[in-house]
Amino acid sequence: MLVLTLTGGVERRGRLPRGGCVVVANHSSHADTAALLAALDARHAPAIGAAADYWFASPWRSRLCSRLAAGFPVRRTGGGLDDLLAMTDHLRAGRAVVLFPEGTRGRDGEVGSFHRGALLLAERAGVPLVPVGIGGTDRLLPKHGRLRHSFVRVQIGAPLPATASPEEARDAVAALTARTKSEPLRDSRTRHRVAAVVVSRWALPLAFVWAFAEALSWPLMPELLLAAVCVAVPRAALKLSLTALAGSLAGSLLALQLATSGAHLPAPLTTPRMHAEVRSELALEGASAIRHQPWNGIPFKVYAAEAGRAGTPASDWLPTAAKARGARTLSVGLLFAAFGLLMRRYRHLYGRYLLLLGSGFATALTLIVTGWS
Known part of the structure; x- marks a missing residue:
């Protein structure tokens, strides 16, 4: 079964x-x-x-x-x-x-x-x-x-x-x-359109750019994208997750270098308390402080920027960030792929799923930002 x-x-x-x-x-x-x-x-x-x-x-x-x-x-x-x-x-x-x-x-x-x-x-x-x-x-x-x-x-x-x-x-x-x-399986027009994008040549660049931008300033994490596309096309989950991870790490390295040189990029939906918490963690643990990021709700870009301001070497940052970020990104992608397989017979409800996903994400984001205010 x-x-x-x-x-x-x-x-x-x-x-x-x-x-x-x-x-x-x-x-x-x-x-x-x-x-x-x-x-x-x-x-x-x-x-x-x-x-x-x-x-x-x-x-x-x-x-x-x-x-x-x-x-x-x-x-x-x-x-x-x-x-x-x-x-x-x-x-x-x-x-x-x-x-x-x-x-x-x-x-x-x-x-x-x-x-x-x-x-x-x-x-x-x-x-x-x-x-x-x-x-x-x-x-x-x-x-x-x-x-x-x-x-x-x-x-x-x-x-x-x-x-x-x-x-x-x-x-x-x-x-x-x-x-x-x-009797073909009932499908959703929305899922069909999303699937068309996922199997096109634009899917991997989209995942890379989304994750890259989020590591710099973009407020919507790449896991939101993965939750949408991996349910629509489960077989594409692994390559999309790996591509998003690569984009996230590349963006974090750029954010690290920019912060080291004194640049301050916009960081919407973050709070001073988030930045203070990350500075404290980095002072105590160095680059390994990134291990807290998948669980505390503080955006990845905050860790990358504060690590740059703290003078963290890229050679220390990259392996620890890859481990912490990789565990989260790959787990999310594969989990939603499994969910997509389990719910395949209900794919005609994909539009409603996207509405629930969007409202759930907005609610969770509001609670996180409020909690760190």
């Missing part, structure tokens, strides 16, 4: 009926099992039928399949029906048995023909057959491919009688699968 959440999220529609049932689903990826386990309710204690010649061919795969996926072996070459019918008592006890009647992973999103085993099991146990369509796993973990970012949908359909034909079951699963793919 955690992996699916971090790689795009999973959405379930529909519910299993009460009591035991045989779940039949399309199969295009090894991620299908994880998607079903995340979507099906725990009270059914789902057991997943897995190919014996693949998942139970070695001890480590067998342990992985049985312990993590509640898998049981189903032979594909002789004896497979006996393996299925052995689950009859589990179904009568209220469990769900999940099967992929195609027998193997399909290609190109097409649902292949179904074998009869699942229907015979449902008929023997006297339980309904439940069709399920899975969409997005073929992009998340393609056949013979690597894990990617993709939103996954699991659509649970209405139960079919155990007497249904393989063609009827296959058609029901195919219809549900098509439905999972035909």
Whole structure:
């Protein structure tokens, strides 16, 4: 469930009926099992039928399949029906048995023909057959491919009688699968426009210049920018955070040199008490006083300017500033990227998120400035 959440999220529609049932689903990826386990309710204690010649061919795969996926072996070459019918008592006890009647992973999103085993099991146990369509796993973990970012949908359909034909079951699963793919995620125009900027050639210069200016005089910290753009495009978080960090350090070095030469740059939204506190810390701790900056609310530019006035060497300032500023900037960028992944299905609310972010930042800034007045 955690992996699916971090790689795009999973959405379930529909519910299993009460009591035991045989779940039949399309199969295009090894991620299908994880998607079903995340979507099906725990009270059914789902057991997943897995190919014996693949998942139970070695001890480590067998342990992985049985312990993590509640898998049981189903032979594909002789004896497979006996393996299925052995689950009859589990179904009568209220469990769900999940099967992929195609027998193997399909290609190109097409649902292949179904074998009869699942229907015979449902008929023997006297339980309904439940069709399920899975969409997005073929992009998340393609056949013979690597894990990617993709939103996954699991659509649970209405139960079919155990007497249904393989063609009827296959058609029901195919219809549900098509439905999972035909509904795009709702998006926000604002997020779409922000994302267009983030993936353009202007994104990194913007992050660098914003952070550079904040280290000199600009009152809005680069973490505000990261909180906006990393939620919109989580995959860009690391490079934007590193670029903002580079801009912040470059700006602080310039601020240090200007202050050393006697220049006084504007410092809006700072207070004399902030400057006095930083001078006191620098007198006691030297350049390492910057370690307090991520936590006390005093802007980075105040530390850079006061360090210059105190004659702090750039060679002492840069490594300590990189450590303190880097921890904060990278943590913020990656944290909001993770939040963006978790909230991907709600990206149509991105405009409201920006309003909350802006009002929250304004409130926090007011409290900080008031507290240091």
